[in-house]
Structures are given as structure tokens and as C-alpha cells.
Amino acid sequence: MYEFLIEGENPLGGDMTLSGGKNAALPSLCASLLTDKPVILRNIPKISDVRVILKIIKILGGEIEYLNSNDIKICNKNLSIDLKKQKLIFENMKKLRGSILLLAPLLYRFKDITLVSPGGDKIGQRELSAHFEGLKTLGYNIDFNINEFRVYGKPFLSTNIFLYEPSVTATENLLMICSTIEGETVIENAACEPHVKDLEMMLISMGAKIEGVGSNILKIKGKNNLLGVDHTIISDSIEATSYMIFALLSKGFINVHNINSEEMKSILYVFDIFNVKYTTTQNSISILEKQDLYYKKELGFSNLGIYSHPYPGFPTDIMSLFIVLASQVRGEIIFFEKMYENRLDFAIDLKSMGADYTLLDTHRLMSRGIESLHSGKLFAKDIRSGVAYLAAMLGAKGTSHLRGVDHIDRAYPNIDRNLAVLGAKIQRKRI
Numbered sequence: 001m002y003e004f005l006i007e008g009e010n011p012l013g014g015d016m017t018l019s020g021g022k023n024a025a026l027p028s029l030c031a032s033l034l035t036d037k038p039v040i041l042r043n044i045p046k047i048s049d050v051r052v053i054l055k056i057i058k059i060l061g062g063e064i065e066y067l068n069s070n071d072i073k074i075c076n077k078n079l080s081i082d083l084k085k086q087k088l089i090f091e092n093m094k095k096l097r098g099s100i101l102l103l104a105p106l107l108y109r110f111k112d113i114t115l116v117s118p119g120g121d122k123i124g125q126r127e128l129s130a131h132f133e134g135l136k137t138l139g140y141n142i143d144f145n146i147n148e149f150r151v152y153g154k155p156f157l158s159t160n161i162f163l164y165e166p167s168v169t170a171t172e173n174l175l176m177i178c179s180t181i182e183g184e185t186v187i188e189n190a191a192c193e194p195h196v197k198d199l200e201m202m203l204i205s206m207g208a209k210i211e212g213v214g215s216n217i218l219k220i221k222g223k224n225n226l227l228g229v230d231h232t233i234i235s236d237s238i239e240a241t242s243y244m245i246f247a248l249l250s251k252g253f254i255n256v257h258n259i260n261s262e263e264m265k266s267i268l269y270v271f272d273i274f275n276v277k278y279t280t281t282q283n284s285i286s287i288l289e290k291q292d293l294y295y296k297k298e299l300g301f302s303n304l305g306i307y308s309h310p311y312p313g314f315p316t317d318i319m320s321l322f323i324v325l326a327s328q329v330r331g332e333i334i335f336f337e338k339m340y341e342n343r344l345d346f347a348i349d350l351k352s353m354g355a356d357y358t359l360l361d362t363h364r365l366m367s368r369g370i371e372s373l374h375s376g377k378l379f380a381k382d383i384r385s386g387v388a389y390l391a392a393m394l395g396a397k398g399t400s401h402l403r404g405v406d407h408i409d410r411a412y413p414n415i416d417r418n419l420a421v422l423g424a425k426i427q428r429k430r431i
Contacts, residue, residue, distance in 0.1 A: 003403040004416060007425035008375060008396040011252030011289075014422045016243050018258045019045040019070065021236025022411045024195040026098040027172045028202055028233050029053045029074075033062070033105035034176060035206060036077040037228030044072050044233065045413045048406065049096050056102065059088050079109055086114065094119040096410065100128065100169055103151065104176035107140070112152035130163055130170035137161045138177065138185070157183030166191040166216060166310045172199055179208035181222040190216050193311040194234060194263045202231045237264050238317050239412060242387055243422075244287045245321045248276065249328060249395030252423065253289040261285050266314045270306060270322060272296070274329050295331030295369070305334025305364070316340065320388035323347055326367040327355040328395065335365045346385035352376050353396055372397055380404030383411045390415075394424060403431065 020043035030053065032039040044050060046069070054064055054072075061080050065073040081089075093099040099118040106113045117128070132142050132149075139156040142149060155177070163170060171191040176199075178185040190196070197214040204210055206229045209221040240259040247254035261268070261280040268285075271278060273296050277288040308316035316339045326333045327350070337343045341362040351357060353376035356368040375398030380386025386408040393400035405428070408415055416428045 001403070001431050002405050002428050003401055003431050004390065004393075004405050005427040005429055006390070006393040006400045006402065008250075008373075008393055008398060008400060010250060010394075010423055010425050012247045012250045012254055012394070012419070012422040012424060013252045013289075015255045015257060016418065016422065018235035018239055018256065019043060019413050020233040021045070021195060021239060022047055022049055022098075023168075023193070023236060023238070024198045024233040025050055026053055027101050027169075027176075027195070027199045028231060029057070030101040030105050031176055031199060031202055031206075032074045033057065033060075033076050033079070033102070034108060034180060034203075035226040035228055037075075037226075039074045039076075039228050040067070040071065040230040041074065042071045042230070042232040043235075044070055046070070047410055047413050049098055049410045052092050052095050053099070053102075056089055056092050056099070059085050059092075060106075076109075081106075081110060081113075090116040098169070100131065101172055101176075103131065104173040107135075107151050108177060108180045112150070114148055114150040117147045117149070128170075130165055130167040131173055134161050134163065134170055134174045134187075135177070138174075138181075155181050157181065158185070159183075160186045161188065163187065163189045165189075168193055168196060171196055175199060175203060175210075175218070175220065178220040179203045179206070179210075179222045180224060180226065181220075182224055183222070185220045185222070187218045187220070188216070190218050191310060192216050194237065194260070198234045202229060205229045205231060235259050237267065238315065240264070240285065241267050241318050242321060242391070242412070243418075244278070244285065245325050245391050246394050246419065246424075247287045247422075248291060248293070248325060249391050250424070251289075251291070251395070253287055254422065255284060255286045257284045259283065259285060263312075266312055267318060270314060273306075274325065293325075293329040293369075295329055295333050297331065305336050307336035308338050316343065317384060319343060320346055320384040321391055323357070323365065323367060324350065324355075324388045324392045327357075327370060327373060327392070329367075330369040333367045333369075334360070335367065337363050337365075343384065346381065346388055349378050349385075350376075350389070350392055352378075353392055353400075355392070374398055375400040377401040378403070380407045383407050387412065387415075394419070394426075
């Protein structure tokens with residue numbers, strides 16, 4: 001186990017080139033299981049969640065070759081599963097939420113599959129009903145047994161699926177299985193996040209025909225024998241935003257490269273509300289020095305405040321970082337986390353560092369800006385709370401201690417090294 005020791009109030013400054021994003025890497029890795037042909041995936045981040053998925057692929061019999069530090073060649077020609085392998089797969093699936101993306105590929109390869117409910121961050125009741133309802137609509141049977149479920153049967157050749165909620169992982173699972181069905185399937189109210197679009201482009205390169213790429217209505221004509229592919233995954237807007245907020249809280253500057261600013265309009269909109277000064281090009285965003293942050297009420301929000309909703313709306317995964325940023329923004333700001341009832345709990349611990357927050361209920365929080373935070377000792381309970389605490393400590397007076405950094409490692413490759421290069425005083429210490 002490790003902790004970070006962070007000496008705050010050291011302004012960041014410099015250039016940051018992003019690696020591939022976790023939310024694009026995991027579905028791409030799982031999609032490699034849809035074919036027995038070689039798949040090359042480029043720009044794969046070195047994070048623990050990726051290592052877990054690769055471990056499961058190896059357990060199944062997949063062959064993995066590192067072409068260089070970030071490019072991987074995978075061949076899933078000779079896959080098999082038995083009770084021993086199933087037990088090992090279950091153990092690893094319990095480590096991360098994203099392992100649910102194995103459902104569609106394994107269903108295609110084995111036709112009858114039993115899996116365990118995935119693990120991941122404990123931030124609320126994250127149901128899998130959208131996955132199961134979509135598969136049932138396709139014609140599959142599903143049996144439940146405590147924390148396990150079995151999926152089997154043959155899909156219909158032509159189906160319309162309506163998702164009650166635009167679940168990202170449900171959309172991705174349905175995209176993958178529909179890309180193997182030699183008929184036309186329509187998915188309505190599909191998630192349209194950039195990493196969903198990235199998966200769509202990969203599946204098209206593998207031989208599937210998909211209309212409506214990047215939209216919430218998708219028409220898919222599948223192919224029983226998908227092709228191999230050479231695919232470069234996109235960078236992560238959440239990682240990009242994280243480094244921009246690190247710079248803001250440390251009172252520094254940063255130029256973030258390899259990011260599409262057009263895909264970050266809702267995030268930049270909230271930056272405008274907070275009077276953040278930035279510049280954009282097609283592939284980069286720069287945070288400027290000497291910021292005067294305050295809440296522009298004349299632009300403002302409704303009584304709901306800043307609230308999370310599906311893309312292209314404000315993403316739930318960045319809510320915690322903006323709550324930390326708001327602690328340094330003059331004015332009273334309400335945050336409304338619509339999706340997960342426990343996501344705001346992390347903010348209570350930040351009060352020990354001087355933050356002025358009031359938890360209005362399990363979904364709403366009010367922030368009142370203060371002059372500065374002071375050092376603290378905190379424990380990260382999940383990815384988003386961990387990176388939020390890290391952001392607070394980069395701007396706080398004194399030396400802070402952050403434990404539970406293994407959660408941050410799940411999504412942010414080499415984060416302590418990257419921050420050190422930018423000027424942060426941060427150490428990783430074994431405890």
C-alpha cells in the first residue's frame with residue numbers, strides 16, 4: 001500500500017500530453033474478444049484497470065504482446081473456459097465495474113455464459129438493469145442466482161431496443177453483441193459519449209455497419225466473423241479536466257495536448273461560470289496564470305445548480321473535482337449529483353481541510369468559497385474522491401498525506417510522476 005505526501009502551494013506549469021483514456025481502453029480491450037483475428041490497440045494507458053482486463057483475457061487463453069510501452073497486440077483465437085478459469089475470472093471481475101463489458105464478448109464466444117456482478121467504486125446503487133433488459137429484448141434468456149447471472153440463447157435477427165436510461169456500459173455491451181448479429185438492430189436512447197463513439201469506430205473497422213455514429217439512435221448490421229483491427233483509442237476528457245483543475249488550484253498554468261476541445265463544451269461552460277481563463281485549439285486547451293475565480297451569477301444556473309447528466313451534459317465523473325475547485329471560487333454554488341446517491345460523501349472529509357460545504361441531502365451540496373485550504377490527512381475510497389483530495393492538497397497550505405492512492409492508479413497513469421514534472425512536490429511512499 002502507498003500514500004502520497006504532497007507539499008501544497010507549488011504552482012504547476014508546463015505541457016501535459018494525455019495518454020489513452022480508461023473509459024475508451026476497457027471497451028476496446030473487451031471488443032478484441034469478438035474476433036479470433038489479431039487486434040492491435042494503440043495508446044493504451046498503464047493503469048491497474050487495464051491490467052485486470054488483460055489478466056482475464058490471458059486466463060481465457062488470449063495471447064498478448066506488447067509492441068511498445070502503450071501499444072498492444074492481442075490474439076484471441078484459442079479461448080476456453082472451465083470451472084477453474086471461471087473462478088479466476090470471477091475474482092478479477094469483482095475488482096472493477098468496467099468488467100461488465102466482458103458480458104457481450106464472452107456471450108458471443110461461448111453462447112452460454114455465467115458471470116458475477118462486477119465490483120468497482122462504492123458510490124451508490126449502480127444497477128445493471130439496462131444491460132439485462134437490452135439482452136432480453138434481443139432474445140437472450142437470463143437466470144439470476146444471488147450475485148451471479150447466466151445468459152444464454154439465440155438472438156433475434158431484427159430488433160428495436162429502447163434504453164430507459166442512456167447507460168454507457170449498456171450501450172457498449174449492446175453495440176458489441178449487435179455487431180455480431182447478421183441482421184439489423186436499432187438502439188434508441190443510446191449513450192453518445194466520445195468513448196462510445198470510439199468503440200463504434202473500432203467495430204466499423206472490424207466489419208460491422210453502424211449508422212448514427214456519435215448519436216443516440218444507432219442502426220447496426222452485424223457480421224458473424226468480425227475482422228482484426230489496428231485501432232488507436234482516444235484520450236480522456238476527465239483526465240484532461242483533472243490536470244486543468246490541478247493547475248487552477250495550485251495557482252499555476254498548463255497546456256493540455258491530445259484532447260478534442262469540441263467534446264468538452266459542458267466542462268468549459270462551467271469554467272466560464274467560474275470565470276476561468278483558458279484558450280483552446282482543436283487538439284489542446286491551455287489554462288492561464290493569475291486567475292480570479294468567482295461565481296458569475298448573471299450567467300448562472302437554475303435552482304438546480306450545477307447538475308450531472310448524460311453527454312453532452314456535465315459528466316458525473318468530474319463532479320467531485322469541480323466541488324473542490326468551487327471551494328476556491330467566491331460565491332455560493334449548489335451541486336446536484338443526479339446519478340449516484342453516495343458520490344458527494346467525499347466532501348465531508350474535505351471540511352477537515354477548511355472547505356465550507358453543506359450537504360443538503362444525499363444528492364445536493366452547497367459550496368461557499370474560502371480564501372485557502374490547509375493541509376490534511378485523508379483516505380481515498382474510490383477513484384473520484386481520491387483525485388479530488390489530491391487536487392485539494394496541491395493547493396492547500398502545508399504538507400498533506402493521502403492514502404488509498406491505488407484507487408487513483410486505476411484511472412490515472414503515472415500521476416505522481418506527471419505532477420512532479422509539472423512542478424508539484426509529491427512523493428509516493430510505501431506504508
